[in-house]
Amino acid sequence: MARGSPFVPKHGELAVVGVAVADALISLDGVEKVFDVRRRVGLMRREKRQVRAVDGISFEVARGEVVGYIGPNGAGKSTTIKMLTGILTPSGGRLRVAGIDPARERMRLAHRIGVVFGQRTTLWWDLPLKDSYGLMRRMYRIPRARYEENLERCVERLDLAELLDVPVRQLSLGQRMRGDIAAALLHDPDVLYLDEPTIGLDVVSKAKVRGFLRQLNAELGTTVLLTTHDLQDIEQLCERVMVIDHGRLMYDGPLAGLHAAGSAGESERTLVVDLERELGPIEVEGARVVKVEGPRQWLAFPAGASAAPLVAAVAARYPLSDLSVREPDIEDVIARMYAGRG
Numbered sequence: 001m002a003r004g005s006p007f008v009p010k011h012g013e014l015a016v017v018g019v020a021v022a023d024a025l026i027s028l029d030g031v032e033k034v035f036d037v038r039r040r041v042g043l044m045r046r047e048k049r050q051v052r053a054v055d056g057i058s059f060e061v062a063r064g065e066v067v068g069y070i071g072p073n074g075a076g077k078s079t080t081i082k083m084l085t086g087i088l089t090p091s092g093g094r095l096r097v098a099g100i101d102p103a104r105e106r107m108r109l110a111h112r113i114g115v116v117f118g119q120r121t122t123l124w125w126d127l128p129l130k131d132s133y134g135l136m137r138r139m140y141r142i143p144r145a146r147y148e149e150n151l152e153r154c155v156e157r158l159d160l161a162e163l164l165d166v167p168v169r170q171l172s173l174g175q176r177m178r179g180d181i182a183a184a185l186l187h188d189p190d191v192l193y194l195d196e197p198t199i200g201l202d203v204v205s206k207a208k209v210r211g212f213l214r215q216l217n218a219e220l221g222t223t224v225l226l227t228t229h230d231l232q233d234i235e236q237l238c239e240r241v242m243v244i245d246h247g248r249l250m251y252d253g254p255l256a257g258l259h260a261a262g263s264a265g266e267s268e269r270t271l272v273v274d275l276e277r278e279l280g281p282i283e284v285e286g287a288r289v290v291k292v293e294g295p296r297q298w299l300a301f302p303a304g305a306s307a308a309p310l311v312a313a314v315a316a317r318y319p320l321s322d323l324s325v326r327e328p329d330i331e332d333v334i335a336r337m338y339a340g341r342g
């Protein structure tokens with residue numbers, strides 16, 4: 001698919017269409033969402049205020065793309081996703097998903113989209129997983145053969161066979177998330193919205209979810225729009241990333257370009273060191289202490305470098321009780337992006 005160069009508006013500049021795509025499955029043109037909020041001021045008075053959660057956003061997503069939609073807390077990501085599902089009606093602008101106006105034809109759209117919210121489940125809490133799926137089949141009127149085929153694929157690829165008879169309340173977070181992803185796909189949606197699909201998952205579950213999504217996109221061409229705070233989700237899944245802040249589109253292009261936009265240097269990883277006792281900032285070549293809190297110290301080092309020699313050097317010189325490596329997250333990248341511009 002041919003796409004133009006990444007769009008990076010300057011601070012405060014209005015976001016116009018960043019990347020023109022052929023065969024757009026999702027298209028937004030100047031979409032806005034304004035919430036009226038009432039706040040109590042003093043004992044008796046209430047103040048009315050408007051929050052511009054989404055402030056004139058335009059973009060297009062082509063069929064088959066996997067796009068990361070990222071930004072700091074409160075940037076407007078969930079509000080955008082809710083408008084794309086028809087849960088919220090835009091205050092202005094034009095929005096289409098598979099040619100459908102979501103707010104007007106929410107039920108028709110429901111057959112074309114799948115939605116997974118990492119923080120909430122769409123499954124029935126007290127029912128075994130397979131009963132939830134049976135209910136979905138009836139709700140979406142999925143033909144039996146298609147349902148069986150889709151269920152079998154999801155059960156096999158998401159490792160759900162052992163879990164089908166387990167009530168959802170007894171599933172671990174990672175198992176529940178895999179169960180939710182399968183539920184969102186039983187009716188063959190064209191587009192899958194994922195809101196923080198790996199939040200709180202362990203490393204193995206994250207890898208399983210990411211592997212499944214890659215395969216789904218490669219084999220069925222399902223379009224995926226993904227919000228996440230985990231940079232590895234983006235790195236491993238998305239060719240394209242959009243950054244939203246204060247309701248505006250700040251960047252639309254490849255992840256590599258985002259790193260370049262935050263040109264304050266290479267990404268850094270963090271070695272979190274738990275010492276046996278409190279010490280002043282420790283000294284190790286190739287890393288610098290960026291934070292000290294009691295016996296815990298945080299050391300930043302280039303993301304491209306191996307952590308092994310660093311770990312060895314710290315262990316040889318200091319009394320250690322634990323160590324872990326933290327990957328750079330979306331907030332770090334975005335912070336550098338702003339720093340680069342400033």
Ligand SMILES: Nc1ncnc2c1ncn2[C@@H]1O[C@H](COP(=O)(O)OP(=O)(O)OP(=O)(O)O)[C@@H](O)[C@H]1O
Nearest residue numbers: 035037051053071072073074075076077078079080
């Ligand atoms: N129903 C609502 N009523 C009033 N304000 C709202 C409502 N929903 C969201 N907002 C406000 O709109 C802004 C954008 O919120 P939104 O939930 O879309 O952000 P987000 O990017 O998804 O954040 P997070 O990463 O924390 O989930 C925030 O200032 C939020 O407080």
